[in-house]
Amino acid sequence: MSKDVLMRPVGFVRSPYSETAQVPKGFGAQHEAEGTIEILPEYEPGLTDIEGFSHLYVIWVFDRSDRCELLGTPPTDTKPHGVFATRSPRRPNPIGLTVVRLIGRDGPRLQVVGLDMLDGTPILDIKPYLSSIPETDLRRGWLGEAEARRRSEA
Numbered sequence: 001m002s003k004d005v006l007m008r009p010v011g012f013v014r015s016p017y018s019e020t021a022q023v024p025k026g027f028g029a030q031h032e033a034e035g036t037i038e039i040l041p042e043y044e045p046g047l048t049d050i051e052g053f054s055h056l057y058v059i060w061v062f063d064r065s066d067r068c069e070l071l072g073t074p075p076t077d078t079k080p081h082g083v084f085a086t087r088s089p090r091r092p093n094p095i096g097l098t099v100v101r102l103i104g105r106d107g108p109r110l111q112v113v114g115l116d117m118l119d120g121t122p123i124l125d126i127k128p129y130l131s132s133i134p135e136t137d138l139r140r141g142w143l144g145e146a147e148a149r150r151r152s153e154a
């Protein structure tokens with residue numbers, strides 16, 4: 001029997017999206033929404049030296065997801081895929097991961113671009129984005145196949 005894990009938000013997102021339907025999705029969806037990540041005052045010292053990073057990983061909670069689906073059909077395909085092969089909000093542990101561009105900091109507030117979460121979304125953690133994997137080593141799985149099918153149909 002595994003132990004439960006209790007986590008508390010370190011902050012909240014201020015985003016232009018109040019409903020999931022407003023967030024761009026599907027092929028070619030661009031995430032250019034600008035907003036703020038507001039860190040709770042007690043965690044502000046943890047932002048020291050963050051300004052030097054261009055991009056950040058934001059780890060957050062799908063707090064308005066109401067169920068888990070181990071198989072689901074994403075907006076970019078007509079076939080179902082396992083939840084761990086997708087970025088679905090309907091996960092056993094409803095954790096989201098978004099890479100944002102950091103454009104400024106004002107005390108406990110980070111001004112960022114690239115949000116895909118709803119206003120008020122709880123943030124669990126922030127880490128600097130560092131990628132050492134060359135583009136040529138990356139495979140896009142079923143998504144690459146769906147994109148190729150779409151290109152051939154166009």
Ligand SMILES: C[S@@+](CC[C@H](N)C(=O)[O-])C[C@H]1O[C@@H](n2cnc3c(N)ncnc32)[C@H](O)[C@@H]1O
Nearest residue numbers: 020023062063064065087089096097117118121
């Ligand atoms: C496909 S998920 C991807 C999220 C993240 N980039 C990831 O990979 O984990 C993005 C969708 O989650 C939904 N969403 C955003 N914020 C949410 C929240 N707080 N609770 C539930 N669903 C949310 C929106 O419908 C949005 O289109």
